[in-house]
Amino acid sequence: MTTDGAGVTDLPRIISVDDHVIEPAHLFSTWLPEKYRERGPQPLTAGIGGLAYVGGKYRFTTDPEGQLTDWWQYEGEFFPYKRIIAAVGFSRDEMTLDGITREQMRRGCWDPVERLKDMDLNHVEGSLCFPTFPRFCGQTFAEAHDKEVALACVRAYNDWMVEEWCGDSGGRLIPLCLIPLWDVDLAVAEIKRNAARGVRAVTFSEIPTYLGLPSIHSGYWDPFFAACEDTGTVVNMHIGSSSQMPAASPDAPPAVQASLSFNNAMASMMDFLFSGVLVKFPRLTLAYSEGQMGWVPYALERADDVWREHRAWGGVKDLIPEPPSTYYRRQIYCCFFRDKHGVASLDTIGVDNATFETDYPHVDSTWPDTKQVAADHMAGLSDEVTYKLLRGNAIRMLDLPFDRDRKAADA
Template sequence: MSPSDTLAAASAAGTTPGATTVPRIVSVDDHVVEPPDLWSSRLPSRYRDIGPRIEYHPQGEVTLDGGTYRERPGTEGRNVAWWMYEDHTYSVKRLIAAAGYRPEEITTDGITYDEMRPGCWQPQARIADMEMNHTDASLCFPNYPRFCGQLFAERNDKELSLLCVQAYNDWMVDEWCGDSGGRLIPLCLVPLWDAEMAAAEVRRNAERGVRAVAFSELPTWLGLPSIHSGHWDPFFAACAETGTVVCMHIGSGTRTVSPAPDAPDAVTASLIFCNSAASLIDFLFSGVLHRWPDLKLMYAEAQIGWIPYALERADDVWETHQGWSEARRNTPEPPSHYYYRQVYGCFFKDSVGIDLLDRVGVDNITFETDYPHADGTWPDTEAVATRLFGHLDPEAVYKIARGNAIKLLGLDFDQ
């Protein structure tokens, strides 16, 4: 696309004349707060008392263990919304429904659904909030099941777990995205405990137009087989065959990197990109991208400034240490070859990555708003995007704001 064509597309996409060169955003990382009846209205009656359901109880003590909250309801005080599922209890928190609140108000305290913006969990209200935020379309990761549905893999009754995964996907396709006119983009889950069942769920959803699936950036951190083992080959084959993008959200390995057990949470929050760096390098040397050249990976909320050095180091190991490191066992081309061909990063707070754009790859990055999380840029995403990359040439601006996401997910926009 030429710069003049790009400017015309940007204008058609809703750019405000004279105000900015950034077209309306296609965000590939937002979140949904699951509605209270998502599972209780879909599960068989025999499971409704043990499957995921909302109950109201007092706030309890909350601790964060890696990427997992450890908590139980309290015995006194005001009632807040709690998800109850087998032996698991989880309060709905201000931290994950932060849109519209000041930073000092965003805590891990529990809330009710009446205390969050309706756009957190109601599709039409979400679209209204997207209109306020210069956003055309949005791909949403889950909250309660965690970023790739780890919760269901951890529970005891796997028949119920499978029904929960399928119920989530049916809700995602039919209700969350169904009447949005393509503005809410479906992202589905798979049963992580069985690769063949995961492949079947990918194909089931692909048949109804789903082009994105959530997966763990580091499955071994969940106690699952590695991507080197061959265990996941049926899943990767299904994704490649159906054009389903493997979307890995930061923290989807549940664990986080910390140099000391008594380090403040700020340390792990600053180091969280290390999870995605480890995952990317794992994939680059695994042979997965070589065996399935049509497979596409997307790293959500990982930012992008770390990518050039990770690629440089991986390529150097591939060349310099080929004699002992098994660098070429599954990777006949330099690792960076597979990155530029098949991998997409995602950012919204990374000026360093933009400074290194020629090495990150203008065709390899997408943008996000992270609504309604505390890190999110709502309702100021247009200003944030303009500040970060509005100075680039029009074609690059278009690709980052929406063009790469449209191509990656096969969206029916700007055609």
């Protein structure tokens, strides 16, 4: 790599495996079958009122005197868009829990044409986007009372994601679909429906039991994992996709939760490593999103230690035939965007297991300075390792249509 005063001049264009999309107001009126539209999510613009944190979710009320905000109303609940989830373009001191309208957001938050322009400004070629109103793995629909409408909403969201959000992007916007979390057979059907049109990524909860769902140890999810393995669909788990964030004290400020957010990814990975799922489904791929990676080396060391020293009484002697790190290296990807400690530990984390993200348009996003941030993290690494971290591993993980000549040469 060569450098100049601005950073790396020949840095590979980035493929971000964790970004976010703000849903356009027309999503459900366009993509939901007409018979469900009155009972489906309704967009509205209204002032935002009080805030409470209940059951792992922020709950807001409307207020005619409050900050004008774009909302979704669904089954009597109100879901506002907040500035921290559409933060690009604002200063750090302006990135608050205040409400925001789409007109106040940078248009790339919800317009795919403008998103591509913002990606070009940010040295990004490809982007995998998690949902906002449905929440990270579709919890909004899983919690709905009318599951017939909820299922129609999941399918409508996926149709919009594939055909409208990603449709005209030339493969640069990478589809990430939802499943109906409340029914594993319906989930399998949705995996197959989307895989048939080229989708290779689904979002899932890092800790399903926090959502009142069966654990990954129960066997309940095995048909889902089998469908993902059979179709080459990557299971993507975003921090917060369990609707709970870790904190030591119930009255701790949100900064504590933000600092500990990697904890859920670490707990989830341990769960999978000792579950037998990765043994049973050796071609299943897991991807942890926004958890960073500096914690991975000790987690693997501890998991292997426990397997070696405690597997008999620990209940995994016959379940996990090889050290847990074996399955991590074979089947799990982590990702990062600000983690120099993780980069310094790549020998343990694995240069083939790490991917990069920009987190656009959230408060943590490195936009529009991602190229400089990446260059700072890649300093001293070889061209080959830099390529893998910034795009090559993502291409391999998601089977993306980029760099075909390079992949053929490596084969």
